[in-house]
Amino acid sequence: xxxxIAPPETAAANTVGIVQTKYATLFVPPHPxxxxxxxxxxxxxxxxxxxxxxxxxxxxxxxxxHALTGDAHVAGKHSSDSRKSGWWDGLVGPGKAVDTNKxxxxxxxVLGGCQGTTGPSARDPETGEPYGLRFPFITVGxxxxxxxxxxxxxxxxxxxxxxxxxxxxxQVLDWVARYPDMVRCAICLASAAKLSxxxxxxxxxxxxxxxxxxxFQNGDYYGDDPSKYGEVGPxxxxxxxxxxxxxxxxxxASIERKFGRDLQHSDHLAYDxxxxxxxxxxxxxxxxxxxxxxxxxANSYLYLTRAMDYFDLAQRYGSLQKALxxxxxxxxxxxxxxxxxxxxxxxxxxxxxxxxxxxxxxYLELESVFxxxxxxxxxxxxxxxxxxxxxxxxxxVHKK
Amino acid sequence: xxxxGVPDTTAALTDRLIMDxxxxxxxxxxxxCGDGRLLCRLRDESECSVQGIELDHRQVVEAISKxxxxxxxxxxxxxxxxxxxxxxxxxxxxxxxxxxxxxKLLTRMLRVARRVVVLVPNYGHWRIRIQIMLHGRAPITxxxxxxxxxTPNLHFMSMLDFRDLCHQIKVRxxxxxxxxxGQAVIGAWGANIRADSALYVIERE
Numbered sequence: 001x002x003x004x005i006a007p008p009e010t011a012a013a014n015t016v017g018i019v020q021t022k023y024a025t026l027f028v029p030p031h032p033x034x035x036x037x038x039x040x041x042x043x044x045x046x047x048x049x050x051x052x053x054x055x056x057x058x059x060x061x062x063x064x065x066h067a068l069t070g071d072a073h074v075a076g077k078h079s080s081d082s083r084k085s086g087w088w089d090g091l092v093g094p095g096k097a098v099d100t101n102k103x104x105x106x107x108x109x110v111l112g113g114c115q116g117t118t119g120p121s122a123r124d125p126e127t128g129e130p131y132g133l134r135f136p137f138i139t140v141g142x143x144x145x146x147x148x149x150x151x152x153x154x155x156x157x158x159x160x161x162x163x164x165x166x167x168x169x170x171q172v173l174d175w176v177a178r179y180p181d182m183v184r185c186a187i188c189l190a191s192a193a194k195l196s197x198x199x200x201x202x203x204x205x206x207x208x209x210x211x212x213x214x215x216f217q218n219g220d221y222y223g224d225d226p227s228k229y230g231e232v233g234p235x236x237x238x239x240x241x242x243x244x245x246x247x248x249x250x251x252x253a254s255i256e257r258k259f260g261r262d263l264q265h266s267d268h269l270a271y272d273x274x275x276x277x278x279x280x281x282x283x284x285x286x287x288x289x290x291x292x293x294x295x296x297x298a299n300s301y302l303y304l305t306r307a308m309d310y311f312d313l314a315q316r317y318g319s320l321q322k323a324l325x326x327x328x329x330x331x332x333x334x335x336x337x338x339x340x341x342x343x344x345x346x347x348x349x350x351x352x353x354x355x356x357x358x359x360x361x362x363y364l365e366l367e368s369v370f371x372x373x374x375x376x377x378x379x380x381x382x383x384x385x386x387x388x389x390x391x392x393x394x395x396x397v398h399k400k
Numbered sequence: 401x402x403x404x405g406v407p408d409t410t411a412a413l414t415d416r417l418i419m420d421x422x423x424x425x426x427x428x429x430x431x432x433c434g435d436g437r438l439l440c441r442l443r444d445e446s447e448c449s450v451q452g453i454e455l456d457h458r459q460v461v462e463a464i465s466k467x468x469x470x471x472x473x474x475x476x477x478x479x480x481x482x483x484x485x486x487x488x489x490x491x492x493x494x495x496x497x498x499x500x501x502x503x504k505l506l507t508r509m510l511r512v513a514r515r516v517v518v519l520v521p522n523y524g525h526w527r528i529r530i531q532i533m534l535h536g537r538a539p540i541t542x543x544x545x546x547x548x549x550x551t552p553n554l555h556f557m558s559m560l561d562f563r564d565l566c567h568q569i570k571v572r573x574x575x576x577x578x579x580x581x582g583q584a585v586i587g588a589w590g591a592n593i594r595a596d597s598a599l600y601v602i603e604r605e
Binding site (some may be wrong): 332 | 427449451457460461463464465467469470471472480482483486
């Protein structure tokens with residue numbers, strides 16, 4: 001659930017530099033992907049980026065799973081005049097925790113997304129029209145299946161690590177449940193083995209905001225060029241969905257600290273209901289909503305939040321213990337004490353299951369005021385855990 | 401005037417002693433595992449499946465660097481992350497006197513593990529008795545620069561006191577090994593007055 005708080009600026013010297021998004025076409029008929037919901041889908045285009053070099057032994061690959069609204073662009077910049085770096089540039093790069101001098105790093109946009117991988121804004125090859133709501137129902141498991149196919153396509157059989165936070169962390173858990181022998185190290189941050197009822201509730205509000213927008217038109221709002229989803233469709237509804245969701249990524253303490261009751265334009269109250277962005281926090285949320293609709297497709301938001309709602313590892317495998325019993329991966333689980341969307345109790349549930357099944361697990365509840373978004377912001381805190389874990393795992397794997 | 405402190409039993413000795421109590425290939429939980437030194441030896445030398453618990457952040461990072469699995473947790477918070485009966489052994493070395501509720505912790509440990517190995521200081525040692533009687537000064541522990549107002553040691557118990565507690569919470573003492581002058585002396589005479597510390601192996605009755 002990446003929100004828009006940018007990672008801290010880092011020195012230019014330790015970045016991966018200029019990178020490009022690449023595309024792979026997988027599941028080409030007659031070999032479509034059979035989705036968990038039973039439907040078939042193919043071909044599927046996957047947008048991905050890679051950094052660093054795959055070792056001769058092909059034992060140094062790390063897959064990064066992005067959160068709800070993230071993309072394949074984890075690190076570096078797309079051009080020298082890009083204003084923004086990749087969404088986890090602080091963590092991924094030469095000499096950083098996910099060290100691109102040592103490791104081969106892969107990140108890909110999720111199935112159902114709108115940042116290059118096939119999703120509802122893609123054209124259905126059968127009709128030539130954008131899928132819209134005719135796009136099949138997808139799950140976190142389907143997302144992982146597509147990424148696993150990409151990893152194999154890149155010539156990688158085992159992953160040194162799979163890393164992700166929030167919806168990305170759900171993918172990490174699904175990876176080890178689905179491919180227990182493929183993963184050496186699973187890093188699952190601010191996440192859970194199932195979305196809580198509270199999480200489903202917030203997603204429901206977001207979706208309702210979109211579907212009740214008159215511009216939604218049952219998902220067929222694209223016009224001639226579906227890649228310009230940012231200019232058409234239920235923009236008001238999508239912005240509203242983002243505003244609500246964004247609140248859930250913050251904490252009471254961080255909002256208080258950053259905005260308090262400060263006013264945006266004046267020192268005194270206007271006593272005017274027309275003034276919509278009187279408080280700084282209002283103005284901030286409006287801005288977040290506005291920025292979001294420029295880069296995100298409302299239909300993707302519907303599909304991906306639904307995929308999150310459906311995620312429940314225990315339900316799928318009979319129990320959490322059964323889901324996690326078959327892997328020898330080393331786990332790093334972290335939660336944040338101010339995260340009320342994915343509270344620590346949910347991480348502890350995973351830890352308990354892993355301990356019971358005699359798996360290798362390290363768990364910390366980290367201190368941060370930033371709530372759910374902490375995993376995107378508190379890079380140094382993460383670095384000091386991730387660096388030794390990956391290094392030690394790599395040493396052990398490489399020795400064999 | 402130099403004051404007597406209960407000597408810190410050397411890590412090498414206590415590690416060895418604890419490892420002797422833990423069966424090969426057991427599932428072991430080390431509470432207050434520090435930098436994971438003992439876990440490492442249990443894994444590598446005794447082929448144990450290990451798990452550590454440690455509160456101090458720096459120590460947790462150290463343990464990760466050694467490849468040890470560690471849960472960061474406060475032993476006074478109830479071991480929520482550890483399911484019942486999930487370990488063969490739970491180990492607690494020189495820490496019981498530092499937790500707020502030793503009785504609760506012991507009971508909880510015996511719920512998550514079949515056997516508990518615990519190393520405790522013996523404040524019944526004769527020099528501590530003299531210190532209190534003659535000089536009227538509170539006992540301190542080891543070479544560490546603690547005084548009564550900043551020591552992590554919250555409880556001062558003797559070997560007899562520890563046995564009393566075991567009896568009270570219906571725990572069977574499988575083994576009692578007094579440590580005198582840095583040496584394990586099983587069945588030592590006058591242990592409660594001579595031993596610096598003692599190792600116990602206990603289990604549910």
